[in-house]
Amino acid sequence: MNEISTSRKTAIIEHLAASLRILAVTMIICSGAYTLMLYLAGRMFFPAEASGSLVTANGTIAGSRLVAQKFSQPGYFWPRPSAVDYNAAAAGGSNLSPASAALRKRAMETLSTFGATSNKPVPADLIAASGSGLDPHITLEAARFQAPRVARARNLPVEKIKAVIEAQSSPNTIFSGSSRLVNVLGLNIALDQSCR
Structure with missing residues (x-):
């Protein structure tokens, strides 16, 4: 045993x-x-x-073309709003319901910032935050909408700004509805380089 x-x-x-x-x-x-x-x-x-799809400008890293950055100066194109204030470590949407007073307030502030009127509607992607809060692209329509403000701030003809927008636009493989998208960081860097 x-x-x-x-x-x-x-x-x-x-x-x-x-x-x-x-x-x-x-x-x-x-x-x-x-x-x-x-x-x-x-x-x-x-x-x-x-390496993170890093973008360099003037020999220094300006950011990643995959993550939105906060641009608030009038001479630059602005990205979509971010529920996390463009903090990549806290990426995420706001989870606010469409009936939320906080969401309505934020949307009204954004509309006011862009000077929206019934004759001048603001493209939806400039009002609504993306699901990640860090979407680096805006629609071609949103970039064109901002062109007059950027042109005024830089004291340039709107047509020159629109030419840079068109050169920086690429086919849409992300969203449905818009035919072309613009990477905001790439657009702002190209704008700085073309205005030297």
Whole structure:
């Protein structure tokens, strides 16, 4: 009887050791090798994206083309509103209901900032925050809407500003409804470079 329990204990220990070896190998493959393989593939095939899609201007990093930044000066194009004040660490929407008084107040303040009238409606993406609160794009219509303000602030003809907008616009692969989008950071950098 003692021999049976000893052989049973030995079998249990062998099975446990085999299970732990399989666990260790699986952890090394899934946690280490797979992660390293994806990291190296990203660096090799998509170096800009793997580095955060950073944009440089005048030799310094100006930001990422994937994350909105706060621009509030009149001479720059403004992004969509952000429920998290453009803080990437706190990214997220506001979760305010359409009937919320706070949302209505924020929308009215935004409309007032843009000088909206019944003859001059503001594009929706300049009023409504995106789901992440950090959407770096605005519609071509929203960029064109802001062109007169930017032109006045920079003392430039509106047509020059519109030419920069058109050059910076790209086909829409994100939203439905708008035919073209504009990356706000890219547009503002291009605007600075074209106005030197």
